[in-house]
Amino acid sequence: TRVESFLSSITATGQEPTIEDIERWRPVKHAHPESEKYVEEYNALLDTLCHSFSRRQLQHCLSLYGSQSKKIKARATKKHFAVAIIEDQWGWPSLEKVQKDKRDRTEVARKQIEVMPSELFLILGRDGANLLQLSSQYKVHVSVKQDPLSLDVNGVRISVQRFSEAVKALRKSVVEETFRLPTSAPIPSELRQRVSRLAEAYIENVGDEGLVRICARDIASLNRAKRFTTRATSEILGTGHIPLVTYLGELDRRAKQPIVPDTPKQYALYPFMSPRSLPWPTDAAAYFRLRSVGEWLFSPIKVVSQQLGLAKSSGMFAPEDSSRAVIKAWSVSLHDRAKSRLRLTSTITSLGHLLFSTKRSDELQALLGPLKGSHPYQKVQEWMSNYDQPTFVPNLPTSLVQSSPSEQKIIHRLVYRALATYHSPTEMSPRPPETALDTNESITLEVILAQPKRSPPSPEQDNMESLPLTSQVRYTHVVESPLDVMFPDRAMDIRFVVSQGSDLAESEQSSVLREYASQLHEFTTSASPELTGPDPPLAWTSNGKTYVLHGSYAVRRSLEPFQSATSSTTIVSESVLDLDSKQRSTSCEVICTDPTSHAGWSDFLQGCDTHVSAFYRPPITSFAPFVDDLVL
16 A cells, blocks of 8 residues: 555665654543443554554554563564553553453353352351351352352352452461360360350361361451350350259238139249340250249239248248258258358359250240140149259349449459369269259459549549559459259249358469469550450469369449348349450349358348349239239
């Protein structure tokens, strides 16, 4: 053509194009890269350069810009040099990339990502929250396939690609550790799933020798999982046989006859709905409490006569023979320990509820309860003799919900339980006798973080003060023997505990606990934002015994008002935050420091009666006379 002839004549004369020659074809602006007009303008400019210059001239013009393009290969054509000038030197977006991005934004793609069980658990997160967040963030639909175990991802191509990259990054961030528990006990499957969910880490048993494998998304989750698995072991080994007796007491001496004549009093399991989350080791489909049928019909005025049931022995324990033996054994243990002058012996009553549970595998039973219908207590007792031990859940009685506590303290508490000998679940061991008392040995570290000031504060000052480290920390060794008492005719149940404790001397204190207390003091008093709180030690050994972490709590402890004839009985309420599971709970304890004296014991039982008997009853107006007539 004439153009090619002209270019050839220029080449023959030895003249080369200059920067001005190539820049003459450079447009001032271009359309938006995502528009169709941009494609037209790009192709038109590319055609112009290819027709205006030869391959050698375009290569020479590119060298005049003083940079080497990555798009140029050994066998580059005229088009390659023209594209390099347009995109690298003139700054036009790559047409190939623009078209690829457009396909990625519009074309639907599907991809299967094979994963390991541990990876799938971490990707899912608690209740699938992590996977939901990822799918919403990248706008893809994700389903789980079992064979092979994989994620089936559907969406536009770019979203699927970004989701795959996020999964790949998560895989790289996973930390893994094989951890040996302080005991040879493996974690049961149900409890292992519960622990994995709370710690947000994948936990599996490796053999039957107490070896577990933990996979977590970060170091903090890994350490939290190690604490949970250690505490789970403590729950397994610390759950012994606790004797159970039932106290049956009528609302009034005159009301020993039932409302309907010639009909024995009936008892049934009623669904229990806790206002707070139950302790994390308990994981059942539903919980039920034994109550007398129709107790809600009784007038609130008649409840006053029941408040002296234990103190005045106005009721009876059932079953009579075995209960008498259990209480006798418990009383003997109390008096034997009270003879020791070196250790403080006290009786502690924890108020709460004894609950029967149903397994998640039986959905119908979760609705109806493990015991269907109402029955006389004798039949209920026969059923309980073949049922698992009920779970005691501490709670705050109704009588203290609106009370004004005093002498509040903020405490950080660590509880370590002494490990007993572990027996494999396959080993058949006889059931302990009903009179056998379970003994729990523990060491408690309490650090008082704040307490009321001794002098009256001014309006401008806070009412709480901090103490020196030496007076803040308390190490206590405690041996306890519990006894559960069920009150189906009352609002709450109780757990009696014979507690024998003493403060540990400095030579008896664990060095790891002392180091932890020192690190905690440094953390609470330091102003450095980079300093992190210390992790409590998982287990340690002292005098040949292994103590395992049972709980790490933040506690607000308060002294409740109580009219007592002696100073040996106090009522203490606590609001407890589990620092690992973040679960909150409340508890109330009636404490008697002189259980062997008649006056101290009477005050103690009166305090128990007062709070156990308090029902929550909304005000009744129009039907109140009718209810009174029914009771009378």
